[in-house]
Amino acid sequence: xxxxxxxxxxxxxxxxxxxxxxxxxxxxxxxxxxxxxxxxxxxxxxxxxxxxxxxxxxxxxxxxxxxxxxxxxxxxxxxxxxxxxxxxxxxxxxxxxxxxxxxxxxxxxxxxxxxxxxxxxxxxxxxxxxxxxxxxxxxxxxxxxxxxxxxxxxxxxxxxxxxxxxxxxxxxxxxxxxxxxxxxxxxxxxxxxxxxxxxxxxxxxxxxxxxxxxxxxxxxxxxxxxxxxxxxxxxxxxxxxxxxxxxxxxxxxxxxxxxxxxxxxxxxxxxxxxxxxxxxxxxxxxxxxxxxxxxxxxxxxxxxxxxxxxxxxxxxxxxxxxxxxxxxxxxxxxxxxxxxxxxxxxxxxxxxxxxxxxxxxxxxxxxxxxxxxxxxxxxxxxxxxxxxxxxxxxxxxxxxxxxxxxxxxxxxxxxxxxxxxxxxxxxxxxxxxxxxxxxxxxxxxxxxxxxxxxxxxxxxxxxxxxxxxxxxxxxxxxxxxxxx
Amino acid sequence: xxxxxxxxxxxxxxxxxxxxxxxxxxxxxxxxxxxxxxxxxxxxxxxxxxxxxxxxxxxxxxxxxxxxxxxxxxxxxxxxxxxxxxxxxxxxxxxxxxxxxxxxxxxxxxxxxxxxxxxxxxxxxxxxxxxxxxxxxxxxxxxxxxxxxxxxxxxxxxxxxxxxxxxxxxxxxxxxxxxxxxxxxxxxxxxxxxxxxxxxxxxxxxxxxxxxxxxxxxxxxxxxxxxxxxxxxxxxxxxxxxxxxxxxxxxxxxxxxxxxxxxxxxxxxxxxxxxxxxxxxxxxxxxxxxxxxxxxxxxxxxxxxxxxxxxxxxxxxxxxxxxxxxxxxxxxxxxxxxxxxxxxxxxxxxxxxxxxxxxxxxxxxxxxxxxxxxxxxxxxxxxxxxxxxxxxxxxxxxxxxxxxxxxxxxxxxxxxxxxxxxxxxxxxxxxxxxxxxxxxxxxxxxxxxxxxxxxxxxxxxxxxxxxxxxxxxxxxxxxxxxxx
Numbered sequence: 001x002x003x004x005x006x007x008x009x010x011x012x013x014x015x016x017x018x019x020x021x022x023x024x025x026x027x028x029x030x031x032x033x034x035x036x037x038x039x040x041x042x043x044x045x046x047x048x049x050x051x052x053x054x055x056x057x058x059x060x061x062x063x064x065x066x067x068x069x070x071x072x073x074x075x076x077x078x079x080x081x082x083x084x085x086x087x088x089x090x091x092x093x094x095x096x097x098x099x100x101x102x103x104x105x106x107x108x109x110x111x112x113x114x115x116x117x118x119x120x121x122x123x124x125x126x127x128x129x130x131x132x133x134x135x136x137x138x139x140x141x142x143x144x145x146x147x148x149x150x151x152x153x154x155x156x157x158x159x160x161x162x163x164x165x166x167x168x169x170x171x172x173x174x175x176x177x178x179x180x181x182x183x184x185x186x187x188x189x190x191x192x193x194x195x196x197x198x199x200x201x202x203x204x205x206x207x208x209x210x211x212x213x214x215x216x217x218x219x220x221x222x223x224x225x226x227x228x229x230x231x232x233x234x235x236x237x238x239x240x241x242x243x244x245x246x247x248x249x250x251x252x253x254x255x256x257x258x259x260x261x262x263x264x265x266x267x268x269x270x271x272x273x274x275x276x277x278x279x280x281x282x283x284x285x286x287x288x289x290x291x292x293x294x295x296x297x298x299x300x301x302x303x304x305x306x307x308x309x310x311x312x313x314x315x316x317x318x319x320x321x322x323x324x325x326x327x328x329x330x331x332x333x334x335x336x337x338x339x340x341x342x343x344x345x346x347x348x349x350x351x352x353x354x355x356x357x358x359x360x361x362x363x364x365x366x367x368x369x370x371x372x373x374x375x376x377x378x379x380x381x382x383x384x385x386x387x388x389x390x391x392x393x394x395x396x397x398x399x400x401x402x403x404x405x406x407x408x409x410x411x412x413x414x415x416x417x418x419x420x421x422x423x424x425x426x427x428x429x430x431x432x433x434x435x436x437x438x439x440x441x442x443x444x445x446x447x448x449x450x451x452x453x454x455x456x457x458x459x460x461x462x463x464x465x466x467x468x469x470x471x472x473x474x475x476x477x478x479x480x481x482x483x484x
Numbered sequence: 485x486x487x488x489x490x491x492x493x494x495x496x497x498x499x500x501x502x503x504x505x506x507x508x509x510x511x512x513x514x515x516x517x518x519x520x521x522x523x524x525x526x527x528x529x530x531x532x533x534x535x536x537x538x539x540x541x542x543x544x545x546x547x548x549x550x551x552x553x554x555x556x557x558x559x560x561x562x563x564x565x566x567x568x569x570x571x572x573x574x575x576x577x578x579x580x581x582x583x584x585x586x587x588x589x590x591x592x593x594x595x596x597x598x599x600x601x602x603x604x605x606x607x608x609x610x611x612x613x614x615x616x617x618x619x620x621x622x623x624x625x626x627x628x629x630x631x632x633x634x635x636x637x638x639x640x641x642x643x644x645x646x647x648x649x650x651x652x653x654x655x656x657x658x659x660x661x662x663x664x665x666x667x668x669x670x671x672x673x674x675x676x677x678x679x680x681x682x683x684x685x686x687x688x689x690x691x692x693x694x695x696x697x698x699x700x701x702x703x704x705x706x707x708x709x710x711x712x713x714x715x716x717x718x719x720x721x722x723x724x725x726x727x728x729x730x731x732x733x734x735x736x737x738x739x740x741x742x743x744x745x746x747x748x749x750x751x752x753x754x755x756x757x758x759x760x761x762x763x764x765x766x767x768x769x770x771x772x773x774x775x776x777x778x779x780x781x782x783x784x785x786x787x788x789x790x791x792x793x794x795x796x797x798x799x800x801x802x803x804x805x806x807x808x809x810x811x812x813x814x815x816x817x818x819x820x821x822x823x824x825x826x827x828x829x830x831x832x833x834x835x836x837x838x839x840x841x842x843x844x845x846x847x848x849x850x851x852x853x854x855x856x857x858x859x860x861x862x863x864x865x866x867x868x869x870x871x872x873x874x875x876x877x878x879x880x881x882x883x884x885x886x887x888x889x890x891x892x893x894x895x896x897x898x899x900x901x902x903x904x905x906x907x908x909x910x911x912x913x914x915x916x917x918x919x920x921x922x923x924x925x926x927x928x929x930x931x932x933x934x935x936x937x938x939x940x941x942x943x944x945x946x947x948x949x950x951x952x953x954x955x956x957x958x959x960x961x962x963x964x965x966x967x968x
Contacts, residue, residue, distance in 0.1 A: 035800065072794055073761030086761075105830040107743065107777050109700070112693040112834035125644070134645045142641040146634060153633065156819055157626040160609070161618045161950060163818050197681065197843035204842045209596040213697040213720060216593070227841065234841050236697060259591065277557035278570075293591050310556055316519065334647050335640055335848035346589040350596035357711065357718050358688045359681035363847050364819035466645065 022057055026065040034074050034085055045075065045083045111234055126443030128475030132270065132419040132463030137333050139385060144378050145369060152368035166356035168195025168340070169367040175374035176326075176340050183302060183380070186314050186324055188342045194351050195362050199299060199327035199339040203228050203262075205358065206323055206341065207235035209350040210260050210293055214238075218260035221249050223450035223457065225269040228262055228297060241452040244268060246413070248275030251282040259292045265313055266301030270450045270461045271421045272414025280313055287321035293347075294322045300330045302383050305391045306415040320344035328370065330418060330465075331383055338362065338370055390418060393464035393472060400476035401462075408483060409460065419463040421447060428483055430458050436482050442475055506541055510549040518558050518569055529559065529567045595718055610927030612959030616754065616903040616947035621817050623869060628862050629853060636852035650840035652679025652824070653851040659858035660810075660824050667786060667864070670798050670808055672826045678835050679846050683783060683811035683823040687712050687746075689842065690807055690825065691719035693834040694744050694777055698722075702744035705733050707934035707941065709753040712746055712781060725936040728752060730897070732759030735766040743776045749797055750785030754934045754945045755905045756898025764797055771805035777831075778806045784814045786867050789875045790899040804828035812854065814902060814949070815867055822846065822854055874902060877948035877956060884960035885946075892967060893944065903947040905931060912967055914942050920966050926959055 033039040045051070048066060052059040066083055069075040076086050105113070167173070173190040180186040196202040210216065213236025220229045222241030233239045240258060243250045249263050261283065265275035275283075287294050296313045314324035327339035343351050355361070373379055401409050401422065411422045424430050430446035437444050443466075447459040467475065517523040529535070532550060536543040550567055553559040560570050589597070651657070657674040664670040680686040694700065697720025704713045706725030717723050724742060727734045733747050745767065749759035759767075771778050780797045798808035811823035827835050839845070857863055885893050885906065895906045908914050914930035921928050927950075931943040951959065 031795075035802075068792060071792055107775060108693055108831065108834050109696045112838065115834060115837050129644075134647075137641065137643075137645045140641070142637065146637055149633065149637065150630060153626065153630055156817075157621065157624070159621075160613075161621045161817050161819075163618075197847075200841070201843040208718070209592055212593045227844075231841050234692070234838070291591060308552060308555055311515075318519075333640075333645050334844075335645075337843065337845070337847045347592065350592050350599060353599050354596065354718070357684070357715050358842065359685040359821065360711075360818075361821065363681075363821045363850055365850065366847055 023061050023064050023068075026055065026057065026061060027068050030065060030069060031072075031074055034069075039085050041085050041087045043085045044081075045085070047082065111236075126438070127441035128443065128471055128478065129466040130442065130444045130462045130464070130475065131466060132445060132461045133330070133465070134463060135330050135333055135418065135465045136386065136389065139382075139389060140333065141378060141382065145373065148372050149365065149369040151372070152365050155368065156364060164361045164364050164367075166361045167352045168193065168362060169364065169371060171375070172367045172371040173340075175371045179374050179379060180324075180326060180342070183383070184298065184309070184312055184326075186312050186342060188314075188324075192342050192345075192348070194341045194343060194348070194355060195367060196339045196341060196355070197337045197359070197362060198329055198334070199297060199325050200227055200231065201358075202323075202325040202327075202339050202341045203231040203295070203297075204235075205351055205354045206260075206293075206295055206325075207232045207237065208354045208358075209347060211235040211237040216259050217255060217257045218262065219254050219258040220262050220452065221264065221268065222452045223270060223447060224262070224452065225264065225297065225299075226449065226452075228295075229452060232260065232262070239452070244271060244273075246273050247279050248273055249279060249283065251279050251286060254283075254286055256290065259290065260295065261287065261292055262295040262297065263313070264297045264299065266298050266304075266309065267414060267417035269297070269299065270419070270447055271457075272412050272417060272419075274307075274310060274415060277310055280310065280316055284313065284317055284319065284321060288319040292321065296322055296324045298324060298326055300417045302331050303387055303390050303418055304416040305387075305394060309416075314342055317344075320346060323347070331379065331386075332370075336366060336370070338366060389469075390464060393467065393469050394420065396469055396472045397462055397464055397476070400473045404473075404476045404480035405483065408480075412459070418465045419461050421459055421461045424458045424460060428458070430460055433460065433483055437479055440478060440482050442479050442482065444479065507545050507548050507552075510539065510541065510545060511552050514549060514553060515556075515558055518553075523569050525569050525571045527569045528565075529569070531566065595720075610922070611925035612927065612955055612962065613950040614926065614928045614946045614948070614959065615950060616929060616945045617814070617949070618947060619814050619817055619902065619949045620870065620873065623866070623873060624817065625862060625866065629857065632856050633849065633853040635856070636849050639852065640848060648845045648848050648851075650845045651836045652677065652846060653848065653855060655859070656851045656855040657824075659855045663858050663863060664808075664810060664826070667867070668782065668793070668796055668810075670796050670826060672798075672808075676826050676829075676832070678825045678827055678832070678839060679851060680823045680825060680839070681821045681843070681846060682813050682818070683781065683809050684711055684715065685842075686807075686809040686811075686823050686825045687715040687779070687781075688719075689835055689838045690744075690777075690779055690809075691716045691721065692838045692842075693831060695719040695721040700743050701739060701741045702746065703738050703742040704746050704936065705748065705752065706936045707754060707931060708746070708936065709748065709781065709783075710933065710936075712779075713936060716744065716746070723936070728755060728757075730757050731763050732757055733763065733767065735763050735770055738767075738770055740774065743774065744779065745771065745776055746779040746781065747797070748781045748783065750782050750788075750793065751898060751901035753781070753783065754903070754931055755941075756896050756901060756903075758791075758794060758899060761794055764794065764800055768797065768801055768803065768805060772803040776805065780806055780808045782808060782810050784901045786815050787871055787874050787902055788900040789871075789878060793900075798826055804830060807831070815863065815870075816854075820850060820854070822850060873953075874948060877951065877953050878904065880953055880956045881946055881948055881960070884957045888957075888960045888964035889967070892964075896943070902949045903945050905943055905945045907941070907943045912942070914944055917944065917967055921963055924962060924966050926963050926966065928963065 048059050048062045052062045070077060074086055075083050077083050172195055173193040176193050177188050177190045216237050217240055218232045218237040219240045219242045221244050229239055240255050242253050248265055248268055294313055314322045324342040328336055401411055408425050409422045411420050414420055431448050434444055434446040445461045447461055448456045532543050532546040536546045558570055559567050561567050656679055657677040660677050661672050661674045700721050701724055702716045702721040703724045703726045705728050713723055724739050726737050732749055732752055778797055798806045808826040812820055885895060892909050893906045895904050898904055915932055918928055918930040929945045931945055932940045
């Protein structure tokens with residue numbers, strides 16, 4: 001280490017003489033000194049020979065450092081009179097960091113300034129995991145996925161470098177169209193489909209193209225899935241909660257000004273009922289009469305355990321009002337980040353342009369793996385298997401609730417999906433029950449967070465995507481102890 | 485086939501008697517008839533026995549079809565008096581499709597209504613491919629990628645199903661921070677980084693959080709990269725072009741009201757010059773004085789062939805003004821769709837929330853493959869190799885232009901990147917030259933599309949990401965014939 005106070009007017013710390021990057025160290029320290037104003041603009045630097053002696057480095061090192069700073073514009077050489085710190089640099093001062101109150105920084109748009117911080121990622125693990133929205137990967141045929149993925153990578157390695165289609169890979173769009181025509185009776189062709197990064201990106205893109213900020217009113221189920229509502233709020237929509245009953249969204253309560261209506265007709269999120277046919281046709285009538293668009297979020301309708309599925313709104317729609325949103329986060333796994341929209345023709349160019357502007361296109365490898373996974377029948381096979389697995393868990397769960405918590409936790413009737421909701425009877429408070437359950441190793445969610453307007457229904461949601469069948473009864477038995 | 489006009493009042497087409505889905509056919513046709521009004525609400529259906537005879541199917545088939553329609557709500561049974569088409573269905577009529585003029589549909593927000601349709605995806609292939617923005621995959625170590633990808637998939641298959649971190653996988657953020665600290669002297673830690681779906685999503689997320697629609701002015705280099713500008717325009721920013729000279733953006737010409745300034749300081753897109761240090765410090769001064777944010781798009785700064793890289797704006801910034809955007813589309817390949825932002829602390833919570841709302845998080849497998857690819861040194865090694873490859877092509881290209889097109893196509897000096905721009909001398913028109921070249925199998929782009937304001941500079945851009953070294957001279961020789 002070497003300190004050279006008198007010559008430059010400030011200390012320069014150098015590494016030991018034989019260190020590898022002596023030049024880098026000299027260069028960096030001089031540059032920092034120029035940038036923060038310790039070496040003032042116009043100042044003449046010491047001659048290289050004197051600097052070398054003072055620093056205890058070779059003269060070549062000093063010459064090289066000066067040369068670098070000259071080439072970078074930090075120094076200027078004036079013929080015959082030496083080397084000077086450049087004028088006009090006006091190096092920015094070190095301003096006070098604003099990090100103390102980031103939400104107040106006026107450079108952020110208002111919506112993002114006011115946003116509460118995100119809860120930390122759900123790293124929690126529970127001995128009895130009834131959290132909702134998560135699927136079981138244990139039975140997923142990863143060996144098939146690995147083979148198809150390797151094949152896709154080989155094909156990619158041979159293709160010339162290129163940006164892909166914003167609307168999604170043609171083979172995947174074709175496979176999705178066939179799959180949902182068969183599995184969900186959604187009538188569409190490959191060209192009706194836009195592949196997205198999960199359902200969330202579908203919501204976001206639709207909010208983009210449908211919302212005129214500050215003008216458009218969007219109606220949502222209350223209770224409802226908060227990230228869906230948030231995507232439209234972020235795009236500048238006025239967000240209106242509409243109540244839900246045993247037949248789904250109460251269409252008669254829709255504000256007449258609503259120009260977007262978001263619903264989960266196959267399996268209400270989070271309460272569970274299926275929207276009745278009467279309400280479906282009323283909603284389509286509303287959309288046509290008002291010129292409104294409908295976003296149909298079919299997040300886990302593949303899993304149906306009783307009755308026969310009602311037709312999707314998209315199937316019933318004769319007015320090109322419905323955007324049908326599907327996801328592979330539940331049928332496969334969320335890490336994949338693939339979903340899709342079936343869009344009416346009038347919205348397709350805008351939707352594709354929005355996808356293009358927001359991230360150009362989805363990841364090619366994942367798409368090129370999923371396409372043959374669907375086309376070769378692996379998805380349908382996996383869904384059949386998981387339907388059996390989930391049906392068994394669901395039956396055990398209902399039985400366990402009836403047995404351990406009779407009259408205290410009362411399931412809300414539903415016929416589909418990967419979770420069931422339940423009312424809490426008496427003076428039990430759902431938030432408190434969920435907190436006490438978590439402390440006892442039981443992951444179960446209060447319905448409170450799904451309500452956009454008070455009063456929130458006092459209830460719990462039980463997912464069975466994560467918990468093995470043989471652990472369910474024990475988990476509910478322990479929950480019964482918690483609420484006793 | 486069986487036609488049963490008198491009983492139902494309309495024709496029902498059935499498949500041959502022994503066909504597999506006779507029940508489905510009956511069910512579907514009755515349902516359609518109800519939905520489109522051929523069977524009116526309140527109408528009493530024929531008795532099952534009579535219907536079976538008329539249709540030539542078993543009575544059980546008819547009973548099952550009626551039961552399905554009853555369970556779906558299309559029919560109602562009144563005790564003792566039979567089965568009726570449900571009232572209150574008010575089935576939507578088949579409305580006229582609006583597809584004829586999709587851009588006029590009033591359900592779209594104004595920006596998306598007015599948007600010109602996207603050009604078709606660039607499926608073109610050229611014998612001599614000088615298109616810009618595309619990298620060479622031929623030398624990419626796909627065998628290493630495949631191994632790391634298989635490892636990531638194994639780990640994923642063992643982890644419980646979960647949504648991942650919106651800001652990106654911790655290991656990837658750590659690897660990127662180390663990589664850019666070393667390769668680009670960008671000072672940051674893992675927590676400063678948000679992983680995005682390519683640079684385009686970074687632009688989009690920044691536009692989201694920084695633009696108040698209808699209020700915020702954003703300044704762009706003119707010429708400049710159109711998709712960057714478009715992302716801010718889509719978010720509602722007022723977009724202002726600012727001229728560029730040999731030192732980059734002419735900072736003195738920035739409108740004082742600009743609150744966002746987007747620049748490509750390492751290698752101007754598309755002209756090529758590096759922004760001078762004088763302009764860099766002036767831009768940082770402007771940002772601090774006006775409370776503006778700077779978006780630094782470093783899209784191909786890894787490839788530098790002469791001189792020494794100037795410090796990134798992010799490195800020079802003392803005011804927390806700079807968002808540094810990097811991408812792996814050029815250093816690896818665009819199909820990957822991974823990029824990142826280095827964000828100042830005040831904007832980080834909003835940026836992560838925006839990522840969460842727009843697509844929750846990036847694909848896990850790709851991130852978990854890229855992280856060890858960087859951490860184990862494969863990225864740095866690949867970049868070193870490609871720097872040599874591109875340097876050779878660049879030298880051949882410059883020599884070929886000087887030899888075959890002297891005084892006609894004049895390269896604009898630059899020291900970095902995967903393309904060079906050139907002025908066209910005399911009365912040659914770039915758009916016409918590019919069109920004639922394409923017809924001759926030569927892919928070369930006019931600079932015209934990069935100009936946001938007239939007059940557009942008359943020039944061409946030559947990429948060398950796609951063309952092999954040994955084809956360059958021949959391609960330019962043929963281009964010389966085209967312009968002769």
